Amino acid sequence: MGDMIPAWVNGELTPVEKLEAHQKGLRHKAISVFVMDGDKVLIQRRALGKYHTPGFWANTCCTHPAFDESSKDCAARRLKEELGITGLPLEYRETVEYRADVGNGLIEHEVVDIFVAPATADLKWDLNPDEVMDVRWVSLPDLAREVQAKPDSYTPWLQIYLDQHAASIFGDLSPA
Numbered sequence: 001m002g003d004m005i006p007a008w009v010n011g012e013l014t015p016v017e018k019l020e021a022h023q024k025g026l027r028h029k030a031i032s033v034f035v036m037d038g039d040k041v042l043i044q045r046r047a048l049g050k051y052h053t054p055g056f057w058a059n060t061c062c063t064h065p066a067f068d069e070s071s072k073d074c075a076a077r078r079l080k081e082e083l084g085i086t087g088l089p090l091e092y093r094e095t096v097e098y099r100a101d102v103g104n105g106l107i108e109h110e111v112v113d114i115f116v117a118p119a120t121a122d123l124k125w126d127l128n129p130d131e132v133m134d135v136r137w138v139s140l141p142d143l144a145r146e147v148q149a150k151p152d153s154y155t156p157w158l159q160i161y162l163d164q165h166a167a168s169i170f171g172d173l174s175p176a
Contacts, residue, residue, distance in 0.1 A: 005029065005064035015067040022052065025099070025107030031075045032062040032157070035088065035117045039173045041143060042119070044083070045134040046155070052102040055133070058155040062112075071113035079117070083135065084126025088117035094168045100156035108157065114169055140166075140173055 007016035007028035021028045035042040044061065048054045061082045065074035072090055079085040093116055099109040125135060138146070144162055147154045161169060 003064070004067055006067050018064060019051070021064075022102070022106040022108065025109050027097075027109045027111060028064060029071070030062060030064050030108075030110040030112045031071050031078065031115065032112050032161070033060045033075050033079060033090070033115045033117060034169060035060040035079075035085065035119050035123070036170075036173075037119050037121050037123070037137060039139050039141070040121070040137045041140060042123070042135055042137055043143065043158075044132045047129060047131050047133045049130060052104060052106050052108075053155045056155045057153055058158050059161065060117075060135075062157065072115070075113075075115045082128050082131040084128070085119075085123065088119055090115040090117050094165065096161075096165050098157060098160045098164075100160065102156060110157070112157075114161070114165070116169065140170060 003018040004015040005018045005021055005028050006013050007021045007026040009016065009026065016026060016028065042060045043057050045057050046054055061078045063074065063078040065071055075090050079088065093114045095111060095113050097111045099107065102108050121137060127135065147159055147162055151159060
């Protein structure tokens with residue numbers, strides 16, 4: 001059996017296999033993290049083995065919590081699993097909902113708790129090659145320009161966050 005994630009089925013939160021949730025476009029829980037150094041955000045390029053949006057650039061990390069896992073614990077776990085990053089304070093920013101086609105007949109319909117974690121440019125990471133093929137720091141204004149110029153290089157959710165939620169995620173640093 002695959003990873004079980006919390007999804008709403010007939011109005012009730014239920015454990016559902018992750019791939020099934022995406023195939024059926026079920027509304028489900030997720031987290032997203034933005035590691036920030038001033039106006040710079042650490043973004044990741046998803047590994048080519050990912051079952052959707054491989055090779056696309058995304059925010060620092062994102063995933064789905066286990067059915068009985070808190071969003072904050074999930075965010076800390078995923079920073080460690082994907083990037084080898086530990087010990088950063090996670091600041092909850094907001095919960096957003098979006099629906100996006102992520103290719104191959106898969107739909108992300110997520111209710112996402114978004115966290116920001118302050119860091120410094122000398123932050124150490126240890127990339128999990130099954131999850132992440134590259135990371136880089138980029139200023140928010142440069143990221144906004146890059147996404148506008150080459151949207152097919154960025155995940156749909158990163159585009160939605162920048163377009164619709166930048167002020168609540170980044171506050172005064174918002175590129176909008």
